Amino acid sequence: MPALTDNDDKTAVSARTIVLVVFDGVESIDVAGPASVFSKAELWRPGSYRLHVASPTGGAVATNGGLTLTDTLALPQLPDDIDTLIVAGGDEPGLRAAIAEQGLADWLVQAAPRVRRIASVCTGAFALAAAGLLDDRECTTHWRVCDLLQQMRPQARMRHDRVFVRDGPVWTSAGVTTGIELAIALVEDDLGHATAMEIARTLALPMLRSGAEPQLSxxxxxxxxxxxxxxxxxxxxxxxxxxxxxxxxxxxxxxxxxxxxxxxxxxxxxxxxxxxxxxxxxxxxxxxxxxxxxxxxxxxxxxxxxxxxxxxxxxxxxxxxxxxxxxxxxxxxxx
Structure with missing residues (x-):
């Protein structure tokens, strides 16, 4: 298992570098939701975050909703000072290709020791699992594939039917829109409850759920x-x-x-x-x-x-x- 430090250091720092990892077939909301949360946090607390969208090979990435993300950074082009790494989920063929054929899992193994925290949205948890980052940690993913991930990675401690799960520096979330709640929880961990609530109000969320709540209300x-x-x-x-x-x-x-x-x-x-x-x-x-x-x-x-x-x-x-x-x-x- 890659070395990931269980270090919850909240010391004030300059803008934290947030990286959203995408691939062809990625779920649009898995990217847009967290990106919107961090952009709102930056508006509310300027100088807090610096956001990059990256993919295994860089350039244009087609989402499963027909939208195109242009000018993504290739993973090797990312800066060394990554604070938070979030792997989005999406269609199975694209995710499998990114993990195995395009080297995402291997890159995560190398990146993990120098990243303060790593997270996944929805089926992005499969990339973390392939890199060994969920071994001996509690985690979750979309309710439809919790059992599949558990079968593929018995070392992971799957928590079914959770909005998101935090185990030390590793955060995993359930399906699609829960990526917004995960991102707000990350912001709250960095900037406090007041900022998190302001973002929730700005995004007109009906409520701010805790990670312990069921995926389907x-x-x-x-x-x-x-x-x-x-x-x-x-x-x-x-x-x-x-x-x-x-x-x-x-x-x-x-x-x-x-x-x-x-x-x-x-x-x-x-x-x-x-x-x-x-x-x-x-x-x-x-x-x-x-x-x-x-x-x-x-x-x-x-x-x-x-x-x-x-x-x-x-x-x-x-x-x-x-x-x-x-x-x-x-x-x-x-x-």
Whole structure:
């Protein structure tokens, strides 16, 4: 396994060099999302970042969405002072060619010892795995290929269904848009929570998820088979966890009788309204446990629970642990 130093040095430095590694067939959002985050951070905190887009051979790179990235740097042309290296994901043929035929894995082996941290977006984790950078480390990737990566690299400790995972200097993220959340987490690690939140607001993100949350949200799962009317209600519940979310109130919002609404909700979402509301509130509490130092009393009241006891019982049902145990397990030690 290449030497990667577990060094979390937050000493103020001049502009950090960020490198996004791409290849023919790369997923456009895997590149544009993180690039936008770092550009917003540079606007908010000038002198923080210097961004390069690189590919194995340099020049123009065709994305899988039909866009072309021009004038990418060849990997050997990159400066020596790389702070953060992020490998994007994309279509399997292009990624395989980049890893094996174009020497990306070998280059990563050589680059790793001189880089402060290395990250991947989506299937970019396969490049890190090929270079041995995920051996004996926790990691994740797109939910569709978690098992495949685990089979190909048994030494990696796969965390299924996570937005992103940090293990020392190695960060991996799930599919596509989670690259934005990964990049914001990297910025927060460098520049603090206020800057991260400003970027999230600027990009109009609906929420800033912690890495511990599932790749597919409760809302998305519930909306998968729901009618338009209940899809809108599910979205509304997620934005209003502090409201009275009784069956009677929810039924009135969609102009149904309570009995008809309860039956329709189960049929279309796969769970009862009460269970879905509880899951939504637990998800909100989980975010706050990971992102704040608030007491359980404040977290309970801020996520719609009437008491700490109600919060703890709901956590035990969904996660099998107490809120404090969840915080201890999922919150980065440096947070």
């Amino acid at each position: 409760e809302a998305l799962r519930a909306q998968a088979g729901a009618s338009h009317r209940l899809r809108e209600l599910v979205a509304w519940i997620g934005l209003h966890p502090l409201e009275n979310l009784s069956v009677e109130v929810l039924a009135e919002r969609v102009q149904m009788s309570p009995r008809h609404f309860a039956r329709a909700f189960v049929a279309e979402t796969g769970c009862t309204p009460a269970r879905y509301v509880e899951r939504t509130r637990v998800s909100k509490a989980a975010q706050l446990l990971c992102q704040t130092r608030w007491t359980q009393e404040k977290i309970a009241s801020s996520s719609g629970f009437r008491s700490v006891d109600a919060l703890q019982r709901a956590f035990a049902r969904q996660h099998g642990v107490t809120p404090q145990a969840y915080r201890d397990r999922e919150r980065p030690a440096s947070a």
